[in-house]
Amino acid sequence: MSGENSAGDERHPLFMPLVLLGGFVFGVGLAVSRMARPEVVLDFLQFDDFGLLFVMGGAALVAGPVFHLSTRSGKRAPLTDRAYELRRKTLDSNVMIGGVVFGVGWGISGICPGAAYASVGIGNWPILAGIAGMFVGAYAQGVARDVLSG
Amino acid sequence: MPLDFATLFPNGVDHYLLGGILIGLATALIYRGTGIAAGASTFLESTLSYVSDRPRFQQFRFVQSRDWRLVFTVGIVLGGFAYTALSADPWFVTDVSPTRLFVGGVLVGVGTRVGKGCTSGHGICGVGSLADASFVNVATFVLVAAGTAQLLFAMGVRP
Numbered sequence: 001m002s003g004e005n006s007a008g009d010e011r012h013p014l015f016m017p018l019v020l021l022g023g024f025v026f027g028v029g030l031a032v033s034r035m036a037r038p039e040v041v042l043d044f045l046q047f048d049d050f051g052l053l054f055v056m057g058g059a060a061l062v063a064g065p066v067f068h069l070s071t072r073s074g075k076r077a078p079l080t081d082r083a084y085e086l087r088r089k090t091l092d093s094n095v096m097i098g099g100v101v102f103g104v105g106w107g108i109s110g111i112c113p114g115a116a117y118a119s120v121g122i123g124n125w126p127i128l129a130g131i132a133g134m135f136v137g138a139y140a141q142g143v144a145r146d147v148l149s150g
Numbered sequence: 151m152p153l154d155f156a157t158l159f160p161n162g163v164d165h166y167l168l169g170g171i172l173i174g175l176a177t178a179l180i181y182r183g184t185g186i187a188a189g190a191s192t193f194l195e196s197t198l199s200y201v202s203d204r205p206r207f208q209q210f211r212f213v214q215s216r217d218w219r220l221v222f223t224v225g226i227v228l229g230g231f232a233y234t235a236l237s238a239d240p241w242f243v244t245d246v247s248p249t250r251l252f253v254g255g256v257l258v259g260v261g262t263r264v265g266k267g268c269t270s271g272h273g274i275c276g277v278g279s280l281a282d283a284s285f286v287n288v289a290t291f292v293l294v295a296a297g298t299a300q301l302l303f304a305m306g307v308r309p
Contacts, residue, residue, distance in 0.1 A: 015218070018180065020224070023228075024225040025179065026177070027229020029229075031237075032169035032237075033168070034166075039246065048160070049161055050159060052166065059174035060273065063178045077185030084181075087284070088283065089283045091282050094264050095287045096265075098262065099294065100290060100291070101257050102294075103290060103293065103298065105256065106298075107254075108298060110254070111254060112268050112269040113270070114189075117223050119230065119242075120230065124244050130254060135194055135259060137256040
């Protein structure tokens with residue numbers, strides 16, 4: 001699909017290596033923090049251990065300034081020539097409905113997508129049932145949206 | 151129950167903070183190089199575009215990003231693998247039942263897609279961007295998840 005690059009999305013030879021490196025460090029972070037273990041997430045949700053606040057908070061506090069400084073720099077990303085933009089989705093009822101559904105699922109299983117991928121890496125093979133469920137859910141949501149929108 | 155440090159953080163905070171900083175650095179690295187605020191959950195739809203002809207999954211934004219999202223996910227798996235192989239932390243297999251993982255996974259899959267993001271997309275990139283939608287989404291899912299987990303626990307579901 002590399003022939004379908006849109007304007008402003010030309011890929012540099014280092015694009016994929018950087019994405020792989022970023023994913024790798026992301027996975028190390030999820031393993032180090034033990035957020036890749038469902039039990040740790042469930043302990044947080046049961047208010048037995050609030051340490052997970054430092055994972056999400058720490059990550060946002062590190063990434064946030066880089067997002068803002070990059071956006072204000074007026075430069076474009078070196079590997080894609082994309083303009084830096086903040087990640088700001090429209091706040092609508094779907095954001096809350098999705099949050100509720102996601103929350104019930106997170107509370108039942110203790111897993112979210114990124115942590116589930118890292119969980120495979122730390123040897124947690126039963127997580128494959130959870131990842132299979134995520135694909136089923138994403139597929140069902142896509143089909144439902146097609147049907148509902150006619 | 152006294153709200154002292156040892157009660158709130160019985161396992162300390164060092165590994166949590168270190169892990170969070172690494173996740174933030176990884177997100178910042180990809181963003182700085184590519185301008186992409188990488189979330190983990192769009193991988194689900196973009197990967198479905200390999201196997202489903204539905205227009206929903208064949209949207210340009212999924213087809214165009216599916217290769218790097220797969221590479222990103224492989225990187226996450228490899229990162230977890232390498233850390234566990236090289237560190238003192240043991241290999242880990244959860245005691246949470248496959249049924250809980252699957253049912254929860256289905257709802258996570260639906261919820262991230264309806265809600266436009268997940269723990270990384272909203273929780274890190276969106277909150278880092280000071281986006282109101284992301285603060286609302288994260289507050290919603292944390293509160294609902296805490297209620298759900300505590301309800302299951304009260305109903306005797308172990309683990």
